[in-house]
Amino acid sequence: MNQRKSITIALAGNANVGKSVVFNQLTGLDQIIGNWPGKTVERAEGRLFFEGYTINVIDLPGIYSLSTFSIEEIVTRDYIATERPDAIINIVDASALERNLYLTIQLLELQTPMILALNQIDFASKRGIEIDFEKLSEILEIPIVPTIAITGIGTKELLSKLIGVIEGKIAIPKTKIRYGKEIEKHLEKLENIVKNKLKQLSKRYPSRWIALKLLERDEEIYHTVLESMNGKQVITLTNEIIDQIEKVHGEPSPIVIASERYSIANLIAKEVTRVISPPRIAFRDRLSAVTADRILGYPILAIVMLSMFALIFVVGDFLVSILDNFFQEILTPYVEYLLSSSTSPIITGIIIAGISGLGAGIAIALPYIVPFYIILALLEDSGYLPRAAFLMDKLMHKIGLHGKAFIPMLLGYGCNVPACIGCRIMETDRERFLAAFVTVLIPCAAVTVIILGLVGRYLGLLTAIALYLFNLILIFLLGRLAYRALPGEPIGLIMEMPPYRSPSITVVAKKTWARTKDFIYVAFPFIIIGSIFLETLMMTGIIWSLVEFMAPVITDWLGLPILTGIPLIFGILRKELTLILLSELSGSTDFAQILTPIQMIVFALVTMIYIPCISTIAALIKEFGWKRAFGVSIFDIILALVIGGIAYRILTFATL
């Protein structure tokens, strides 16, 4: 029999307060951490063992409130209100206590056992803020643990307090946040009505909470109440009370409640906060002013982006030549030598194909992808991304999006899959789809492998940059078109600007590793199986009938050598396969022998646009359903063929 008791706890808090870091500290899982709001778009789950308990930890998305205006808020509220975890750890950013307490108050109102992790106390004290957490604990009547999640300080204490709460050793009274007298009077009246009239519903949710949500005109609760017995009567009574509140306060009832809640948060924060040194213009404030500056910000953004790609190019190129050498000259011949005496040539062929596929994956793909992940992690962790989003907001509006969409687009340069999922930071379904539509056209690291490894290496960095620029223009034009075509109003930008932090080496390393690992897991099976499959096709000769079938499009329309048809098909699995397979088919990594400069450009253009790889299509299906996912894929294929064909003709004509 299992002696361990199993409990479930949930982490809740504002966006960007270090929830993911706490989660990683608790469970050791590699949840992606970054200094931009809204990474945890789906709840992550992990498990740990502590003092005889199996603790399931749920990392909920970062939210500012428990209304139902965004997916994140709905996920969090549904989870806490209906699935009822055994306890909540509310993670609070000590340097922005007031705003964080707004959510804390709402969590308390849901009456789930709760403890509070006062996170980033080191950062707060750097800004001259000191918080009397014992006093805060007295006021809120819940245990509070100061933590520095990045270094793991406070994690143990958090767990033992948590166990204390769950075992009932630390008693948590039903904290009653008191509103102003006027509101409290109405609230109590409505609470009694709810208690008496909505017996069923009051069992599911605290009746005071239902009353509050009714006063806030919460749509979901409103409909739930309307559907229950006596619901209509309660709504009529609610409307009467709301009318009275609005008459007295002269403001809409939801705003009155939010204001009251904020003034409670303000009072508590003032009571427990001591500003030791007056906030002075520190280095990070100046940095934040310069990087978001209306003039200087743009050259800085351009420099950051360009040096990112240049660095990836230089480092990647260097690593490619070393690793490729190893696989081509040393490993493959060695394996061939080992196998030649013992097995049949067919099996040898297959094994060699598998190895050279793996080799190509390691030698051609990873050298470009890993540096990108490192730089992305640095940008994320420092807090630069929201500044970039701030600067790009106006341009994004031209394609019906706002600045936040720049973040998934930038992620897209790494891999389209997390970028597609990252589109959830957009507020409405329309914006999410629009953002995903343009993100999918962004050349991911795999396409970068082709652009840099083919065009960059043989035709120079400038041509490669020209391709990127062409891509940006294309995205802009298509985005504008899609924005016109999709019905609905664009939404404005509302985004927290987190203060700069110096990036932590451990976090950056962990993050790069987690992403690279994901990439290897997803991509390498495709690469190896694809190579073996291809080898089989070659040996059986099936491949030639396939190629013949495609010949009109490949040779006549795109002007490419007939061989390239095969890699283009397999590129659907993983785009970097196209280049790898091309080298295998032709038996050479010197692409200058296979392709003319024009063909290189056409080939790169087609692979850049033609279809999101299979993992991206899967992500699209998951986010937007079959119809829209296939719609986007087919549109991209046609677009790539059209552009490829036109480019071939223009370039041939221009070089005549």
Place this chain on the structure above:
Amino acid sequence: MSLDPDLVELLELIRVSESQDEPFKLNQHPVKLGISRNKANELLETAIRSRLVKFNKNIFRLTEQGRQEVQKHREEYIHDKYIHKNNFLNRLSKIFKGNIKDWRNHWRREHGFDENSLKEFYINIRNLENRIEEATPLEDLKQEEKAKLAFIIGGRRLVKRLTEMGLTPGTEITVLRSAPFLGPIEISLRGFSLALGRGVASKVFVTRFNGEN
């Protein structure tokens, strides 16, 4: 027919006194209006004659008609400041279409307000602590300028979202910077920074700090 702007301003002042439960005192207001005492008396007489104001037990009060005039004035002010300020075409269409008569319908049709948003919008502009002219869209503030939030107009979702991010009435706001070409604005409030797109910032109405308050 539209009223004398000075008269409308006088009505505004009476409305503000009413919503603060203070009796309207005539002798303070000529100064605020920048007109002579006699002119003020004249205006009041006109107002009483046109049944916009009634004089009862030594107190000036707005009639229902007077209140409607104030509301119409406030709607017009917000309408001009809110969306149509930077839009030449809209101004042109205003000349052709003439003045808006049915405001409710206009907000509903042209600006996509639903019933609830409309209701909250009217509650917001009914009881102001200052004349509507004191309220400026956040986007008009300069860098480093400080202001207090007055009210937010727009759909319920937007208003609620902003309110929950801490933009409640009376909140102190400092403009940190703005992006060029009418890009977003970064503000600081309650100890953190927030970036608002230009469209959003034009819907947030604030009262400037004049140093003393």
